[in-house]
Amino acid sequence: MKIALLSSSYHPYYKGGGEYSVKRLAEGLLSHNLEVFVITAYQEERQEDIDGVRVFRIKHPNIYWSFESMHKPAYQKLVWHMIEAYNPKVASPLLKILEREQPDILHIRNVEDFSPYACKVAKKLGIPVAVTLNSYTWLCPKATMFRNGSNCPQQCKDCKLITYPKKQLSKYVDVVVGVSQFMIDIHTSYQYFPNAQKEIVYTSSKVDILNLPIHQNAYTTFGYIGRLHPTKGVQQIIEAFIASSSVQSKLFIAGDGPEEYLTQCKKIAAGHENIIFLGKHDAKEFYKKVDVVIISSIWHEPFPRVLVEAYSFGRPVIASNTGGTQEMVINNKTGLVFDPQQNTQLVDCIVKFSQMNEELLQIMQENIAVFFQDNFKDENMRYISIYRSLLS
Numbered sequence: 001m002k003i004a005l006l007s008s009s010y011h012p013y014y015k016g017g018g019e020y021s022v023k024r025l026a027e028g029l030l031s032h033n034l035e036v037f038v039i040t041a042y043q044e045e046r047q048e049d050i051d052g053v054r055v056f057r058i059k060h061p062n063i064y065w066s067f068e069s070m071h072k073p074a075y076q077k078l079v080w081h082m083i084e085a086y087n088p089k090v091a092s093p094l095l096k097i098l099e100r101e102q103p104d105i106l107h108i109r110n111v112e113d114f115s116p117y118a119c120k121v122a123k124k125l126g127i128p129v130a131v132t133l134n135s136y137t138w139l140c141p142k143a144t145m146f147r148n149g150s151n152c153p154q155q156c157k158d159c160k161l162i163t164y165p166k167k168q169l170s171k172y173v174d175v176v177v178g179v180s181q182f183m184i185d186i187h188t189s190y191q192y193f194p195n196a197q198k199e200i201v202y203t204s205s206k207v208d209i210l211n212l213p214i215h216q217n218a219y220t221t222f223g224y225i226g227r228l229h230p231t232k233g234v235q236q237i238i239e240a241f242i243a244s245s246s247v248q249s250k251l252f253i254a255g256d257g258p259e260e261y262l263t264q265c266k267k268i269a270a271g272h273e274n275i276i277f278l279g280k281h282d283a284k285e286f287y288k289k290v291d292v293v294i295i296s297s298i299w300h301e302p303f304p305r306v307l308v309e310a311y312s313f314g315r316p317v318i319a320s321n322t323g324g325t326q327e328m329v330i331n332n333k334t335g336l337v338f339d340p341q342q343n344t345q346l347v348d349c350i351v352k353f354s355q356m357n358e359e360l361l362q363i364m365q366e367n368i369a370v371f372f373q374d375n376f377k378d379e380n381m382r383y384i385s386i387y388r389s390l391l392s
Contacts, residue, residue: 001387002035004103004127008112009067010040010057011050017305018134021203022109026053028380039097041065041113056097061089066112081141086165087115094121105130105387112137116169128174128390131193133183134203134302138166138192146231146299151322155190171195175390177383179203179303180324197390201382202328202375203303214291214314214361219248220354222318223290225283226306228257228265233296233320233340235261238268238275240346249354250274252289254281287313291361292353295319298340304328311372316364318349328375333367 007022009015022038029036030052042057043065049055062083064072069080094114098106098121106122107130108114116138119129137143140159145152155163167190170176176196178184184198222241228234234253241251256262256279269275278286287293293310300323307328310317317335319325329335336352338345 001105001384001391002101002103003029003037003387004098004101004106005036005038006106006108006111006114006118007038007040008110008114010038010055013067015067017203018110021134023051023053025109025380025383027051029384032380032384034384035103037101037103039094039114041067045093058093058097060113061087061093061115062113077141081162084112084115085162086169087117090114090117091121094118095125098122098125098127103127104391107383107387108132109134112143116166116172119169119172123172129172130175130177130386130390131170131173131196132177132179132201133187134179136186136302138170138187139163139190144299149230150298151300167192175199175386177201177386181327182300182324183302199386201379201386202308203305203379214358214365219250220292220356220361221250221252221290222292222294222350222353223252223254223286224294224296225254225281225286225309228253228255228262230261231297231299233298235265235268236298236340236343236346237294237296238265240343240350241275242268242272243343243347244350244354249350250276252276252278252286254278254286256280283309284313287315290315292335293317294346294350295325296340296346297322297325299323301325308372308376311368311376314365314368316353316361316368318346318353330367330371334364334371 005022005026009019011023014020026036026038037054039056041060045059046057062080063076064080069077106127108118109132122129135143136145139145139155141162170192171194173193173196176193177199181200187193224234224237226232251274266277293315295304295307295317297320303324307317307325317329319329319335319337320340321337322340326337329337331337336349338349
């Protein structure tokens, strides 16, 4: 079986977790004796070998490469998105590679730069197409469906207009894989991918449960790790922790973010010595410090990687009921779920965990081990199974 992975950028060019996932998948498939190569965008055409994986870099077919979009003016970004929605210019370089390499499947991991037009190109050659949904890029030019401090209740008129060609091109997809059920549901609610088989693969390389010792102190320690940003609800965590009057507990905050928001968070925490900002911190050392991890995203995250990480260290979570997060937590068994619009619920969750003894926390840790093994299978094997079903 020969798999072509399509990604807007590839090592060493990382915009976020999506690119790490592509590299892990490429190398994972290779370790299972599958032929695999990567097609990615760049400033110029180039072919290279990276850790055993052949990488074809083609010159981006748009007005600029999306990896360099951060400092582009708004009008250029609008033009870029309009072109990206339906870009026939991708056909020539893509056809050249696909005709020569003749893969069994084209798997699109990050469609930006190539445009969903790539699906039509593959179909012309009779190559089945798989698409992984790890953002809202098919529905929203910003890929977030988050605006003015809140989640978009529905696809707005502007997004609907700009992404309409993507919706039409989605009919060429044979299997669509969501990184959560939430991602499948929101896309199908807008009638995307009408002809595609639907699958769920929680993004995680094969990870073993480490089960670090829990409740090492006479009090419960809480922690947040990740980007410090308003969409992550870090300020709300601090306010809820203070309101819980957990004077014997500690709250560790690891990560960094915009200076203005970090300053704001530290100002709220001022005078509370049991709230400790760690800055960027080694993950394992962080999980040694905490008993419970708080995931308080206001944004509908497609898939919270930190939740899988917390589970892998045997840590129960307090998680907001947003996006893909809520489907990964069994309330009162692997953690507690709260509504981020009701901060008193987060206060109650902190208080409840503060009152748990070591035995109850240990039971939760055992529940996590079972849930982890049942739901976070080896990602590579899940994709191989999907590829086989697609070719059968």
